[in-house]
Amino acid sequence: MYLTREEERILAGEEGEAKAEALRIIVKVGEALGAERLVPIAHAHVSGISYGTIGDHGASLLEDLASRGARVAVPTTVNPVGYDAEDPGVLEKAGARITPEFVKGQSRILGALRRMGADLTLTCTPYYIPEVRGIPAGSSVAWGESNAILYANSVLGLRTNREGGPLALMAALTGRTYYWGMHLDQERVPQILYNVEGGILDEARAGVLGEIIATSHKGHRPPLVNARLRDEIALREFLAALGAAGSLAMAHIQGVTPEKPPEKPEERITISAKDLEERLDKYRPTGTPDVIFIGCPHAQASDVERLARLLRGAGRVRARVVVTLSKREYSRLLANNPRIIGDLSRMGVIIARDTCLIVSPFGQPGTRVATNSYKALFYLSKRGMKVSLAPLKDLARIAVEGV
Amino acid sequence: MEGQAVSLKGRVLVEGNATGKAVVVEALSFYGEVDPKTGTLNDGRSITGRVLVIGRPRGSTVGSYTIYGLKYYGKAPKAIIVENDADPILVAGAVLAGIPLVDRVMGALSAISDCDQVEVLSSGVVRVYKSKA
Numbered sequence: 001m002y003l004t005r006e007e008e009r010i011l012a013g014e015e016g017e018a019k020a021e022a023l024r025i026i027v028k029v030g031e032a033l034g035a036e037r038l039v040p041i042a043h044a045h046v047s048g049i050s051y052g053t054i055g056d057h058g059a060s061l062l063e064d065l066a067s068r069g070a071r072v073a074v075p076t077t078v079n080p081v082g083y084d085a086e087d088p089g090v091l092e093k094a095g096a097r098i099t100p101e102f103v104k105g106q107s108r109i110l111g112a113l114r115r116m117g118a119d120l121t122l123t124c125t126p127y128y129i130p131e132v133r134g135i136p137a138g139s140s141v142a143w144g145e146s147n148a149i150l151y152a153n154s155v156l157g158l159r160t161n162r163e164g165g166p167l168a169l170m171a172a173l174t175g176r177t178y179y180w181g182m183h184l185d186q187e188r189v190p191q192i193l194y195n196v197e198g199g200i201l202d203e204a205r206a207g208v209l210g211e212i213i214a215t216s217h218k219g220h221r222p223p224l225v226n227a228r229l230r231d232e233i234a235l236r237e238f239l240a241a242l243g244a245a246g247s248l249a250m251a252h253i254q255g256v257t258p259e260k261p262p263e264k265p266e267e268r269i270t271i272s273a274k275d276l277e278e279r280l281d282k283y284r285p286t287g288t289p290d291v292i293f294i295g296c297p298h299a300q301a302s303d304v305e306r307l308a309r310l311l312r313g314a315g316r317v318r319a320r321v322v323v324t325l326s327k328r329e330y331s332r333l334l335a336n337n338p339r340i341i342g343d344l345s346r347m348g349v350i351i352a353r354d355t356c357l358i359v360s361p362f363g364q365p366g367t368r369v370a371t372n373s374y375k376a377l378f379y380l381s382k383r384g385m386k387v388s389l390a391p392l393k394d395l396a397r398i399a400v401e402g403v
Numbered sequence: 404m405e406g407q408a409v410s411l412k413g414r415v416l417v418e419g420n421a422t423g424k425a426v427v428v429e430a431l432s433f434y435g436e437v438d439p440k441t442g443t444l445n446d447g448r449s450i451t452g453r454v455l456v457i458g459r460p461r462g463s464t465v466g467s468y469t470i471y472g473l474k475y476y477g478k479a480p481k482a483i484i485v486e487n488d489a490d491p492i493l494v495a496g497a498v499l500a501g502i503p504l505v506d507r508v509m510g511a512l513s514a515i516s517d518c519d520q521v522e523v524l525s526s527g528v529v530r531v532y533k534s535k536a
Contacts, residue, residue, distance in 0.1 A: 029491045
């Protein structure tokens, strides 16, 4: 691999042993993939930081890096963790079990990330942070978290591969990643057009559309998608579903993606309204759930405000409602209406920051969950829960009336 | 060493010399299929101190932390050989843990069986000494 003089110096340890090791990992992975050089990045987003998944050994690795002087070289944000860092017990009302050992292990991980200079945003939607939205389209970044990766490439025009595990962190520490895959112009050109017929898609239908494309798409080039997604939630849920059900890093969405698609795609596939309804039939709620979950990926303040409008006038909800969002959106929510969280809480709606039901120790096999997120359905089903899918307006009705 | 050696060659990703008995797995996801605290696979076989032979790596990217965990708990394999291409999960984990890694070892799965003695050289040469069983 071609390395600049500065990169050679870093590898030789002139900027510290930890940075040299981080760059060695990036170079080795790049070599294994066949990259010819590295590319500077403007931002990094680190996933895989939950104590539940990386354990004591993951915490020790991060502490070791921090104590050897590793510091981020570019602005770096991080994914959610197993509980609300400012109110660790808040999800216990929904049945999550947060042990002192879990809090201790998670605190070690967050402490090490803070020492390395990461911004502890604890959200899977870094793309709603104004500084991130200010990064010019076309810039290379290194992101973990599949839904965020899809959003970065498809909506913001940023360029990132799926940098899972410690790779986004190593890129953060060196300010570089391997020049390969989604960083290259030609890899971003779609070949197959999906024409989605029928009306405007709400987020539940957008989710099953994501599943259909992710599981049938051939090749690794981004699909070109012509669909009428109703709103920002539908866009977010479509991309999250695409990221959960497959290994794509980008979708080229007509009217959304800033890059220009080819005039003549090589292949055209039609997805009918019937295809979507049939797929959704598999996931429709059939009984009153134990928990209704909104906020995978993290909700925006406006989503919670919409939920509050839908629930207005109802008494206490019949199924526990959990909404997860970033602390930034939580603050925005309070700024718009200081009473909203208290009002919702009295109805039985739990609002939690920094976490979500996928990364928290929530639920057990058989727990019944209804959600507007295909991604949440995908991951919670893997843990044996019985998960159904419906748009927000239907979930609000189910919360009040049951099924 | 006993028996006739078979010589294979692969691409060196993490350099190192190592010798050990083989444990052969067709496809492996480190996250969920290897316990870093005990160094055992889900089927009960131990990879600690062995040369781990993988047909193709797969699975969650958290696997890099699991590979580091094997080293952290003193349960690491001596070397890892991959018949196909190593993926970023495996490369990052092997560099972090300092475990020699050779990929693109054509014919590894058919040439190597459990308990064969395997020698990995820093040149990427893999020598296989068949066990008598």
